[in-house]
Amino acid sequence: MLVWGIIIVYVITAVIIAFLSKQGNQKTMASYFLGDRKLSGFVSALSYSATTYSAFMLVGLAGLTYSGGVGALGFEMIYFMGVSLVAIFGPRFWLVGKKYGYVTPSEMLGDRYQNKWVAVVTAISSCIFLIPYSAAQLSGIGYLLQGVTNEAIPFTTGVMIATILALVFSYIAGIRSVAWTDSLQSLIMIIASTIVVVLIVNQLGGISGFFKQIESTDPQALAVPGNGYFDFWTFLGLTIPWFFFSISNPQVSQRLYMPKSMKSLRQMLLGFLAFGFVYTIVSVVWGFSASMLFPDLENADLATATLLASEYIPSVLGIVVMVGIMAAAISTIDSIMLTVSSLFSRDVYKNVKKDTSDRKQLLIGKLFIPIIAVAAFLFAQLELDLIAVLSVASSAGLIVVVPAIIGTFFWKRGTATGVITSVSMTSLLVIGLEAFSYQPFGLASGIWGIVVSTILFIGVSLLTKAPEKKADEFLSYIQERMKS
Amino acid sequence: MNNKEKKWGLFLLIIVLSAYIIPYTLLSDVTKWYGSYFLWCVFGLIAIIANFFLTKDWGDEE
Numbered sequence: 001m002l003v004w005g006i007i008i009v010y011v012i013t014a015v016i017i018a019f020l021s022k023q024g025n026q027k028t029m030a031s032y033f034l035g036d037r038k039l040s041g042f043v044s045a046l047s048y049s050a051t052t053y054s055a056f057m058l059v060g061l062a063g064l065t066y067s068g069g070v071g072a073l074g075f076e077m078i079y080f081m082g083v084s085l086v087a088i089f090g091p092r093f094w095l096v097g098k099k100y101g102y103v104t105p106s107e108m109l110g111d112r113y114q115n116k117w118v119a120v121v122t123a124i125s126s127c128i129f130l131i132p133y134s135a136a137q138l139s140g141i142g143y144l145l146q147g148v149t150n151e152a153i154p155f156t157t158g159v160m161i162a163t164i165l166a167l168v169f170s171y172i173a174g175i176r177s178v179a180w181t182d183s184l185q186s187l188i189m190i191i192a193s194t195i196v197v198v199l200i201v202n203q204l205g206g207i208s209g210f211f212k213q214i215e216s217t218d219p220q221a222l223a224v225p226g227n228g229y230f231d232f233w234t235f236l237g238l239t240i241p242w243f244f245f246s247i248s249n250p251q252v253s254q255r256l257y258m259p260k261s262m263k264s265l266r267q268m269l270l271g272f273l274a275f276g277f278v279y280t281i282v283s284v285v286w287g288f289s290a291s292m293l294f295p296d297l298e299n300a301d302l303a304t305a306t307l308l309a310s311e312y313i314p315s316v317l318g319i320v321v322m323v324g325i326m327a328a329a330i331s332t333i334d335s336i337m338l339t340v341s342s343l344f345s346r347d348v349y350k351n352v353k354k355d356t357s358d359r360k361q362l363l364i365g366k367l368f369i370p371i372i373a374v375a376a377f378l379f380a381q382l383e384l385d386l387i388a389v390l391s392v393a394s395s396a397g398l399i400v401v402v403p404a405i406i407g408t409f410f411w412k413r414g415t416a417t418g419v420i421t422s423v424s425m426t427s428l429l430v431i432g433l434e435a436f437s438y439q440p441f442g443l444a445s446g447i448w449g450i451v452v453s454t455i456l457f458i459g460v461s462l463l464t465k466a467p468e469k470k471a472d473e474f475l476s477y478i479q480e481r482m483k484s
Numbered sequence: 485m486n487n488k489e490k491k492w493g494l495f496l497l498i499i500v501l502s503a504y505i506i507p508y509t510l511l512s513d514v515t516k517w518y519g520s521y522f523l524w525c526v527f528g529l530i531a532i533i534a535n536f537f538l539t540k541d542w543g544d545e546e
Binding site: 038070071073074077078080081082084087088091211214215219220221222223224225232235236239243260261262263264265266269270273274277280281410482483 | 485486489492493496499500503504507508511512513514515516517519520521524525527528529531532534535536538539542543544545546
């Protein structure tokens with residue numbers, strides 16, 4: 001069968017690339033989890049893109065466009081503009097990462113606020129949201145493969161393939177093999193999905209024909225709130241957590257420690273922006289096309305699968321994109337697995353157990369990777385309500401660390417008690433709001449997350465004593481280096 | 485933050501706020517390609533250009 005053929009070609013190519021990426025021995029935490037802080041700009045950019053853009057883009061964003069029209073483009077563009085935060089925070093993460101040898105963002109917070117419990121609490125809070133998020137990605141792959149192949153690849157088989165591949169890619173050479181296989185995936189995906197969109201738009205009468213058709217069949221799709229799907233408060237609630245994604249999500253903020261120079265960091269940022277811009281437009285046009293070609297789908301998330309299986313796309317291309325979507329989910333999951341295991345070994349294990357060597361932490365981290373994989377696999381199988389809640393809450397839940405991160409670089413008065421209180425209390429608040437689908441005053445959990453965590457962080461910090469010596473040393477180093 | 489960061493940061497902040505406000509006010513009845521669709525695309529491009537200038541002096545010191 002063609003599907004299996006293409007999956008096998010993908011697996012073989014990716015495994016070869018993963019082995020080729022191996023360079024030297026990954027015997028330290030920094031080499032295994034950060035590629036020795038020596039990644040080039042090109043690989044960093046593609047890998048950053050692959051990690052950020054999960055299966056959500058071509059399935060979820062296209063589905064969102066299908067249901068709500070152009071508001072989906074606005075949502076993704078606000079996220080996209082939020083990545084500009086890397087231009088401000090990127091060099092700061094990078095500088096202090098090199099100076100103090102940080103491996104994880106939580107480790108940085110713990111050191112900056114001079115309290116190991118800051119590292120423990122922020123690391124655990126990230127893990128609580130990221131593992132269910134990976135599980136949701138896995139079930140996404142399961143359903144997609146099952147749907148497109150007419151059950152030839154059953155749900156469990158799809159989930160299992162993805163879990164094993166994510167595990168293999170992280171094990172071969174840590175972040176290096178993840179980054180290189182990510183790059184392969186994102187290159188194939190951007191090319192294949194662009195071809196699909198060009199083909200479809202051509203069949204719909206070129207760019208002008210495409211827009212004329214939307215303007216005549218569903219004009220409301222070109223404005224917000226349009227059909228009402230994206231009313232302003234929904235839009236705000238969706239976009240606020242994603243605006244801060246680049247500094248709130250450790251699997252991407254950890255990337256800020258990896259480029260070999262500021263120049264590489266810049267290439268990573270600009271490369272990602274170029275990639276993201278094209279990919280966003282492709283996904284949105286994709287959703288619009290599906291809404292014109294198949295206006296009566298029961299479930300908007302089927303838009304992509306229906307389009308790929310339709311007569312408008314050559315079947316080989318459809319399957320390549322299909323496998324590409326699977327690879328996109330894998331490239332997100334393997335990065336999350338590595339980040340979560342580094343958070344566990346560096347921030348939880350190291351701080352709870354005294355006097356652990358770097359080697360021991362690496363061993364614990366490596367042992368933890370399959371545990372996360374199995375947990376995510378089981379969560380994906382069981383489809384527990386709580387897991388679904390945590391996964392939906394993940395973007396809002398991770399936002400609670402944002403005030404502490406901003407304070408790290410810009411507020412001397414921030415304290416450890418402030419961070420611990422704001423992160424733990426607000427995480428619980430967000431989980432509670434999501435669990436009971438409760439939106440006080442009509443505002444989504446992400447908005448409450450950022451507002452409440454900011455108030456708690458500032459309020460509690462002002463009442464407690466700041467680590468003045470460390471704050472002075474830390475901030476004056478950055479100021480000195482960022483002068484120009 | 486140095487001056488360059490302040491200048492471009494403020495500029496980006498204005499663009500982001502406009503990306504929220506304009507589509508929901510001035511363009512909420514414009515159901516054409518040159519409405520919100522075009523605006524958000526242009527703002528995305530402006531963000532790329534702003535980042536290009538903001539990061540222009542980042543060196544290759546390792």
